[in-house]
Amino acid sequence: MATEALALDGIDALYGDSHVLHSVTFSLQEGHVLALLGRNGAGKTTCMNAIIGFLPARKGEIRVFGERVGRLSPEAIARKGVGLVPQGRRVFPTLTVKENLIVAARGKNQLDHVFELFPRLKERTEQHAGSLSGGEQQMLAIGRALMGNPRVLLMDEPSEGLAPLIVAEVGRTIARLKAEGQSIVLVEQNVKLAFDLADEVAILNTGRVAFAGPASAARDNESLITQHLGVF
């Protein structure tokens, strides 16, 4: 029996008065990739925000390797081993590439590992992150998350707004991290990329889990895909 790396159990979340997550439940096994899919506004990013603690859940429980983290602050959750590659990348623009990485460092030094994954970052260590290209910023955002030795890596649309060539590179990076045993939650609009990488899939529709199960079962279920994800 594999270890449960991350679990959401009956999560309700609200922005002001609008109810955006309804009793969301899914879990990720250690070393697996879980793709969190759904249309725009289905609540994927909200799930990420709930896990990292930006938007504390009203109800339900979030566990990281069995430990409840639902009431903790984002910095405490990060220290429990959750790494976030946020939507829109959100690198620290006025910091250099190297500073972006070292401010996130915790535990074993991952700087060499990150530079090995992304040699491009190594060439630009002293450059301000705000002046990087979108693809480079995405690499930096991923590298920054890895600096904290995360036990669970949350990736929110890492392919968004990138050229196809870069998307492929990001896909290879995720595949490599998976091969190294990293547990990953991957939010994607790029359904093909997601299915290529995922072991399990959770599909959200208007804040509810419409499907949760093995990726192979979802991939072959055409009506499920057309109903909740659109055609691809």
Added chain:
Amino acid sequence: MLFLLAAGFSLIFGLMRIANLTHGALYMLGAYIGVSILKTVPNLWVAAILSGLVVAVFGGLLEKLILRRLGGNVLGQVLVTLGIAFILADFCLVVWGGDPIPVPTPAFLQRPVRIAGLAFPAYRLAVVIIAIAVGIGLFLFVEKTRLGAMIRAGVDDRDMARAVGIPVSRLFTTVFCLGAALAGAGGVIGGPIMSAYPGLDADMLPLALIVVILGGVGSLVGAFVGSFITGFVYTFGVALLPDLAYVILFLPMILVIAFRPRGLFGKFAA
């Protein structure tokens, strides 16, 4: 001396975006506490450090207990800090009385120093050197250390900084303490020049504001250059055109706001 004042102010205002109008009052509080310490420990530098520590603790409590709850509410911050500035001013009046209290210049710095035929008061020269040393120290701290980078990360994107595990609130309290400490120690070090008197706070706050606006919010280099410009303009203004001293003081600020709203070295529009 102005730099010590303005550096702390710029640190708080620029990095944390808190309009801290207690800064003048913290400076005055520092000066008065320094006066009291000097009665038992007749050493100006010890008094400056101790007074800086006391004011830092006060500043830390202020940030933690009151300012943090106001979040990004700028008007609230302005009103609260202004109110606390008044309370502090009255507190100083009650405790130390209404008469100006001179602060003695350390004996070994009382003689003038001759440089290139011009006589400088040794103490003022020492203050300039301290200001430069503090400036370099702060610059290295903010720009070159990991802690400094973490603070800047928190300024860039507070939530994201927290999501990578940076305890932003705790760091910002520390920065606020540091700014307050600079004000407090500045009050003591400025003592032999300005002495401690009621109204010192109201005299210093506009100067700090001018320096920071001139130099640019959040820029230490700006605070440094701004304090030199303001210091020179003010000193010469008072000596040459005493009636217009304040006009001359505010004129560069108006020009900078009109033609370069970010300040000379600023990163953000003020």
